Amino acid sequence: MLLEPARLNTRGGELKANSTTDVGRPVQGPPLTAKEGEPPVQMKNKQKKLLETTPVEKQDETPIPVQYQKYKKLFEERKGHETLPEHKPWDHEIVLEEGKTPPFGPIYPMSASDLRTLRDYIADALEKGWIRESTSQAASPVLFVPKKDGTRRLCVDYRKLNDITIKDRYPLPLATELRDRLGKAKIFSKFDLRNGFHLIRMKESEEWKTAFRTRYGLYEYQVMPFGLTNAPATCMRLVNNVLRKYLDICCICYLDDILVFSETEEQHIKDVHKVLQQLEEADLQCKPSKCEFHVTETEFLGYTIFSGGLKMSPNKVKAVMEWEPPTSVKEVQSFLGFANFYRRFIKNYSKIAAPMTEITKKSQGEFRWTETAQEAFERLKEAFAGEPVLRTFDPELPIIVETDSSDYAIGAVLSQPGSNEK
Incomplete structure (x- = not known):
């Protein structure tokens, strides 16, 4: 069943526009009208099979499925x-x-x-x-x-x-x-x-x-x-x-x-x-x-x-890939703090980041960005570039526990077999 759009009057000319972080390609066809000076509003092709829309004719209207028209005051x-x-x-x-x-x-x-x-x-x-x-x-x-x-x-x-x-x-x-x-x-x-x-x-x-x-x-x-x-x-x-x-x-x-x-x-x-x-x-x-x-x-x-899963936000990955090598302890901390948000996606994250983590412990004295730290910096970037995917945990499937340790890191991974048993 396809949802048909109705028009919702809003003040201020707000439209449901995709931001630069939206995923998917635009649906072909006439764009929705946007505010003056803004790019045309486009719908995601990911939505096409579930939600059909028509061009908006006025700046003070935004598409909303007709099934939810009774709640229009909620959006005004x-x-x-x-x-x-x-x-x-x-x-x-x-x-x-x-x-x-x-x-x-x-x-x-x-x-x-x-x-x-x-x-x-x-x-x-x-x-x-x-x-x-x-x-x-x-x-x-x-x-x-x-x-x-x-x-x-x-x-x-x-x-x-x-x-x-x-x-x-x-x-x-x-x-x-x-x-x-x-x-x-x-x-x-x-x-x-x-x-x-x-x-x-x-x-x-x-x-x-x-x-x-x-x-x-x-x-x-x-x-x-x-x-x-x-x-x-x-x-x-x-x-x-x-x-x-x-x-x-x-x-x-x-x-x-x-x-x-x-x-x-x-x-x-x-x-x-x-x-x-x-x-x-x-x-x-x-x-x-x-x-x-x-x-x-x-x-x-x-x-x-x-x-069935989740992945890293494309613009966050882009930010990591464009990150310049740190020139101070504070910049190393900033990079690791940003990268740490996605550590669940990176296998052996602590082990890879260890040379940079070690630098953050030396807040006193001259800053030294070593060759080993640069290699760790590049390896983390490569891991982000691979854009790994995490599948949603299913309590009904078997659970595999894997552990590992070294002189400077310990880790554990929970995994489950996919549809191909891998």
């Missing part, structure tokens, strides 16, 4: 104070250590362009109700950090506030466990919650603790801002509570990223309905440009997930 961008969520049981609270009060810090200097961006942000956040003017005794400074798309995100420097905040130990799931839950899934849909943390209100009377100082005045958040030490825990608690009955059965979640998985198309339609209904009842919102419906491959938590 709200304007003004409609963006401000209502108070809910999961409102965020900042519990301070006994006897401590929120600190204040000096205003950080900003360039003219940063000040323009700051002024625009304040005007937009005031209109949406995310912030309001404040008379708080607390006052954290603000700064801008670069985003992947080249724009900048305003961040409040809450480090001093975080130091005196009692920590919420609600856990984030282990990424390895999440991937293992996919089992025999063949079809995936992915949803990204719009505005992430800002979907959660600050608990009433707690807003003053979030106050921040700027060239243009003192403001405080009515929604949960980025940068608070317990914000991830609050977000994860919300998502888990909303989708609890379906977790690990047909969906997995990591903060505001949600992946729905199924073995058949018919079952997948039912599973997507279940998840969207829960999100709608919780009055959450999804960002269409970051959502995917009925695909056989998708990016999730830095991996390319497909039927």
Whole structure:
């Protein structure tokens, strides 16, 4: 059964476009309309058999399968104070250590362009109700950090506030466990919650603790801002509570990223309905440009997930292949930290990386990039270039345990026979 698209009106001209990390080749045919100055939006050929689409005629429309049209408000961008969520049981609270009060810090200097961006942000956040003017005794400074798309995100420097905040130990799931839950899934849909943390209100009377100082005045958040030490825990608690009955059965979640998985198309339609209904009842919102419906491959938590397995993200592999030889201990640590994310894919990773790891232990004295370290650097690159694949663990198949050790490394591998018994 093929899904037919319907048109969903959204404000702001957002379209479901593929990013540079998308896998698969574009489907032949007329492209979807994108924003002015952006490349045409194209669908993946991986989707073609499961989801047919038609060209979008207007900039304020994005394709959504007709089966899910009843949830269109879930994908519509709200304007003004409609963006401000209502108070809910999961409102965020900042519990301070006994006897401590929120600190204040000096205003950080900003360039003219940063000040323009700051002024625009304040005007937009005031209109949406995310912030309001404040008379708080607390006052954290603000700064801008670069985003992947080249724009900048305003961040409040809450480090001093975080130091005196009692920590919420609600856990984030282990990424390895999440991937293992996919089992025999063949079809995936992915949803990204719009505005992430800002979907959660600050608990009433707690807003003053979030106050921040700027060239243009003192403001405080009515929604949960980025940068608070317990914000991830609050977000994860919300998502888990909303989708609890379906977790690990047909969906997995990591903060505001949600992946729905199924073995058949018919079952997948039912599973997507279940998840969207829960999100709608919780009055959450999804960002269409970051959502995917009925695909056989998708990016999730830095991996390319497909039927029966996962592989390294192509742009991460590209970054490793283009990495220049380190010229300091810090650069060696940076490379190993990046490569370590995919160590499960590399056989004998610790053994290969040992010469570079040894260099990181010698933080004092002159940096020496040895020939042995260069060889290890190149061997790791070669291992990445092979783009190995990990198959999803199947508890019903036999398990093979292999161990190995040397003077400087120990390791173990769990494997299972494939369809060809290898």
